[in-house]
Amino acid sequence: MNNNIVYALYDDDDILLTSVKKMKEKNLNVKEVYTPFPVHGLDKVLELKETRMAITAFIYGCIGLTFGSVLIYYIMISGEYKSWPMNIGGKPNFTFFKNLPSFVPVLFELTVMFAGHLMSLTYFYRCKLFPGSQETSPDPRTTDDKFLVEIEHENFKEVEKFLKTTGAIEIKKKDDK
């Protein structure tokens, strides 16, 4: 499988976008695109599914809010305090609801903390990003100013001819390195 991968290198984001569109029209199997910066519209052209990162953030936020509420409820209302209720600065801790206004800041912070951190960890997990990961793109120039498209092909000559018409500046087989 490895020997029928071809890399096409582009040096402009607009040319890249129209080329990927053409490849899709030609029903070429575009495996991956490596870019130095987010190219807007590329995910639509590649027919990538919408990412669900924002949904995870919402769920984590809800978990944070629940965790905060349970924590505060246990510490301030129901736990050991129950046998020794305290009136702190005119804010008696008999019921959660009556005390809620002064709990809002901490509840808010915990919601944000859970949503922010857990979403970031999910992002690292899903993208397999971690310190020590050795993965890089096939061409180091893709973090500088080049755009690389990885295509699976059946007939190299034919694909090469087609890619040249799209404005690729370099075309090579995977094992050509």
Add this chain to the structure above:
Amino acid sequence: MHKESRIRDPLIDGNKTFHDITVEVAYPVEGKANKYWWTLFGLSVILMLWGFGCIAYTIGTGIGVWGLNKTINWAWDITNFVWWIGIGHAGTLISAVLLLFRQKWRMAINRSAEAMTIFGVIQAGLFPLIHMGRPWLAYWVFPIPNQYGSLWVNFNSPLLWDVFAISTYLTVSTVFWYIGLIPDFAMIRDRVNEKINPLKKKLYSLLSFGWSGRAKHWQRFEEVSLVLAGLATPLVFSVHSIVSMDFATSVIPGWHTTIFPPYFVLGALFSGFAMVETLLIIVRKVVNMEAYITIKHIEYMNVIILFTGSMVGIAYITELFMAWYSGVEFEQYAFLNRATGPYWWAYASMMTCNVVIPQLYWIYKIRTNIIATFVLSIFVNIGMWFERFVIIVTSLHRDFLPSSWTMFSPTFVDIGIFLGTIGFFFVLFLMYARTFPVVAQAEMKTILKSSGSEFKKIDNEQ
């Protein structure tokens, strides 16, 4: 596709290509430090060590080595704390709020502004820590199960809200900053030659988390950045609101006002932007970023300083008005004493530096002049330190019992710790400027075609 209104000024000067941006952002990391850097770094290290010595002296001997007394039991420490937290506000405002508003000019400055935020919050965090007297028990501020029966933290206390607000702010800002840094670290990693510099290659490989720039990763990257910005925006406003509640929920005349949260948040943005300007005007010169951090960027920041400075001025006047209008004589005296009492000079410096001087930014020539901006930003930094000093010390020094009225004078330890945090801050910032990509280069590349001066010229000719 990359059209932008032609009346908008370019945000990237000169005839740049994507590759130029890479080279110029990587330059300070790859090059050697010049003697200005070493001089500044050496001075900062000396200040930092002096500060650490004063901190050690404080912890070893006790809080008594500070200038605090029974009447003024909060002074320089909390003033410095609020000052640093305020400075730490512009970074997240620039990267989060301006991202939500799709302000392209944020991209050149958000990396450094956020570094400043994180380093500023670290300095701020030192003050409550050492004021505890026994900092090795600092973990007591967290709700940790313990062996002492019902010994829990009090969730009704604004000081505990501070613990949660500041730890959330520091950690979420750091993560937000780091996620943006990963593609830029990958850029540096791919430029380092493994044979010449294997350690550097290894270091930047570790830092870049194996980033490869796949389309799906960029899609997630953008959504994560947007959501983090959405989360960080209310966070910025909440943090300084909560800091202001340390004062506003108490019953001290001069502190007990409902205007405090918005007033503090605006003051924080005001001082934060001033510090961003102080730092960036130096940075853009030292590491040759003048093409990316342009006069236009400085002008935009000056407009924000003018706006927030005027709002802070309104808050000062509202406070005076409300004190009079409330009819409470203690409140009236607190403000009369603040403006005309023995600390009148602090009040006058605050008014001059924060309200009067920033009004100069109405003049186009001044807000587009680099030297004027630098000088004015220093004035704002000083003014905002005085604002916190005025609020804290003048409200305390003449309390309810006239026999205990007194004045505050800082000891060398107070001053030493404050200078030490300035040194520590600059040590961190200078090390950052030599090892991190100081401009978010991946993001800059996305706006090159719409906001680069050469591209705009071609666009206008068509």
